[in-house]
Amino acid sequence: MSLKKENEDNDVDDVSSDESYDEMDTELQLSLNTLPVEIFLHICSFLDSSTLVHRLGLVCKQFYNILRDDSLWKGRINKLWPNTRYPILPPADDDKLFWKSSCVIAERQYFLWKNLHATENLYLKDAHEACIDSLLLIDKGRVCISGGRDRMLVCWRLNETENEDKIEMHEVQGHDGWIWDITSMQNKVYSCSWDKRIHVWDYDNGQIKLLEKLPLRVAGALLCISSCSEQNLLATGSSCKLISIIDPRNHDPFVNQFRSHRGAVLNISMNTKYIISTSEDKTVSIWDQRSQRTLKSLTLSKDSYSRCVSMQPDVIYIGDNEGYVHILDVNNDFELVKSYKTQHTDVITGIHMTGGSLITSSFDSTVIISTPTDPLHTINRFPCRYGKIIKMSYLNDVLAICGGNSIEVWRPRIGDVC
Structure with a gap:
């Protein structure tokens, strides 16, 4: 009996001993939120910025406070560039x-364009x-x-699902002259042409329909057009040196008309404050929408003219x-800060x-992706298979260029870029 009791006592001691070890293991067990900050940040260095900002930083207040330090993101950008x-x-x-936010965008863009296998290449032709x-x-x-x-x-719908054709096309008779530029505003598309008109188009489910034709009081072809959704205004430049501001909602769409150049207006861009235009006269003009006057006219180079903005x-x-x-x-009064010679x-x-x-495109048939830094560094350079690149458009990580009578598109592969 005594031997049996002794064994029972030993069993009790073993149990209590195991429990004590479990308690010690629990106390010594490390978790992510109990790590020293230095080790936590070292682990973070193996994760991309988007994961840190949109996932890990939202787990708890402690992680958020650690990851809100600007020095962390400055260091990551400096390591990238x-x-x-x-x-x-x-x-x-x-x-x-x-x-x-800059670090998230920078890492995303660098991954996307440095590794072109992360993009899907589409060819739009035969229209x-x-x-x-x-x-x-x-x-x-x-x-x-x-x-x-x-x-x-032509309207090209770029499908993403695997069980559909990648490209659906809808074409319409556009203008009585060459179509030279396109913009969009408030779910409508606006095209300008050598026929001196702006056409208003409605887009719906892969198809476009002509809503209205807006003739302008200009003597020359319309070469460029831009839009400002906040003001519901369009601005267009012409070969007769005039820039017209119109409100397409009005029966008489004209708002203003002015001349800031001595040559044809090649490109135009606008926001709520300014209208920036470039011209064959080798100048860049800045028009102030509030004071309704030309703020400045710049000649960036005596031997060249500005082409795109x-x-x-x-x-x-x-x-x-x-x-x-x-x-x-x-x-700073639109002062020229830097001029860079690219590889174009x-x-x-x-x-x-x-x-x-x-991102830049050129008549030399190439697209160059550069860092937005001083100095510029090339991330990647790739050719257009259709020759000289006439126009480029970029939206939501999708890049489209046209050369000849065809279009080439690069977009992220599903799941490759978060």
Whole structure:
């Protein structure tokens, strides 16, 4: 009996001993929220910025507070683009999320364009019988509108599901002259042409329908058009040097008309404050919509003319016919900040600043993806299979270019970019 009791006592001791070890293991067990900050940040360095911002940073207040430090995001950007200055111009003081959001965009863009296998390449052809001069992506990059010298307007719906044809096409007779530019506003598409008219189109489920024709009081062809949704206004430039501002909702659409150039207006871009235009006279003009006057006229180079514009709230990027990119500071009287010679060997025909990349296209049949830094560095460069690139459009990580009578599109593969 005594031996039995001794064994029972030993069993009790073993149980109590196991429980004590379990308690010790529990106390010594580490979790993510109990790690030292340095180790936590080291783990974060193996995760992409989007995961940190949109997932890990929302788990608890502790993670959020650690990941809100600007120095973390500045360090990641500096690692991505070493020995460069970013941004080229100081960020706005009231933008508290600048470094965090910029890092997410920068990493996303770098991954997308450095690894072209992450993109899907589509070819849109056999619709136009002549050169395509105008191109526009709408509906978050799911629809492409093109206009050409065959006077046709074509709507391409770019399907994403595997059980559907990738491309659906709808074409209509567009204008009585070459279609030279396209813009969109308030779920409508606007095209301008050598026939001196603006056509208003309704888009619905992959098809476009002509709603209205707006004849303008100009003597020359309409070469470019831009829109400002906040004001419900359009601006168009013509070969007769005039720039017209119109409100398409009115019976008499004319709002204003002015002349800021001595040559044909080649490109135009507008927002709620300014209208930026480029011309054959080699000048860039800034029109103030509030004071209704030309604020400034710039000659960026005596030997070249500006061809295309990408206007951001605080900075303007301009591409010229000699392969240079010029940067203007909106908040410093539109002063020229930098001019860069790109790897393009011919006219820059398209330019777009995304915050994480600078995208340019050219008559030299190439697209160049550059870093938005000082100095510029090339992320990738790839050719257009259809020759000279006439126009470029970019929306929601989708890039479209046209050359000849065909279009080439790059868009993220489903699941490859978060």
